[in-house]
């Protein structure tokens with residue numbers, strides 16, 4: 185799969201921290217995803233975890249010294265540096281961060297990092313006082329200026345029983361930063377506004393009108409856009425999903441809240457992808473207190489919500505801004521899609537067939553048709569993640585004409 189770690193040469197630098205054991209899990213995951221992983225360990229790292237652990241996980245000896253001829257070639261720091269698709273230094277101790285910040289090449293890891301031109305991702309892990317010390321902060325700032333990617337540590341209780349910021353981050357975040365470094369950044373410079381999930385329209389504090397949207401497609405789009413280098417804002421209705429790493433999420437509940445959020449953000453966006461399933465109607469009255477059945481009528485009067493996408497299509501002036509709609513249909517997919525494309529003044533619409541059990545609401549997969557002014561393209565049945573990438577491939581190739 186083009187959008188994964190498969191075939192990538194990842195050099196993982198392990199330094200002296202109790203969190204080193206966690207990185208064994210990361211190395212195992214990378215190896216399972218068919219990355220070619222090389223592990224370089226500092227001397228202190230080897231006091232926390234044995235090189236053998238990493239050799240077993242990667243299938244190649246862990247690199248521990250500049251001068252161990254039996255283990256590697258005399259030029260292993262140059263070979264590793266040149267071969268690397270990316271460097272991941274985790275856990276990164278205060279000492280290694282200081283070495284890297286000042287170009288002190290006195291062990292295999294610091295020498296190799298100095299010799300590489302591959303992207304470098306640094307995950308600090310240390311006692312909170314050490315982390316917050318001006319010396320460490322200044323060193324991290326220098327690394328940022330070199331273009332290194334720093335993944336800030338988490339806060340919580342440390343192994344040393346101190347509490348604060350210094351815990352090694354979770355793999356889920358690191359993976360996103362690494363992928364963004366490794367993948368083709370064909371969405372760099374784009375500010376993409378994505379809407380996801382359902383909206384909820386309250387009848388009273390206990391009841392609402394909504395729909396079956398889980399938000400999975402919109403969240404997959406947000407994650408894919410971040411990985412391809414975009415700045416992403418996600419306007420999300422209520423979902424059970426975690427905000428993807430690197431994405432700014434604005435939570436909304438009702439269609440009118442989504443309308444306000446989208447209109448406020450649209451001017452600053454280069455692209456809007458409206459994958460949310462907006463409730464077309466809301467109850468005419470929303471009661472402050474729960475309605476007792478004795479007092480309730482037999483029908484619920486509803487009023488129309490604003491059509492957010494229609495309004496955007498009407499207001500759009502900048503021809504460089506791309507507006508993408510979604511349509512959930514249960515028949516005449518292409519005809520219905522074309523009508524909405526024109527009526528809402530869209531550049532592209534992605535239509536899915538919600539009558540199919542493996543496409544549309546709640547499920548992990550989709551089978552979409554993309555329609556623009558030039559024609560239509562049937563995408564293959566695929567995971568929502570792959571579908572998201574196929575939508576961006578299409579946009580880059582056909583609307584931005586930046587793809588190849």
Ligand code: CTP
Pocket residue numbers: 439458459460461462463464489490491492493494508509510511512513524
């Ligand atoms: N949409 C919107 N605001 C609404 C309703 C829909 O912005 N009040 C957007 C959706 O986010 C989606 C597109 O319009 O991108 C199409 O949504 P859909 O519900 O399929 O279309 P409708 O215009 O509501 O038409 P209908 O439900 O009658 O098929």
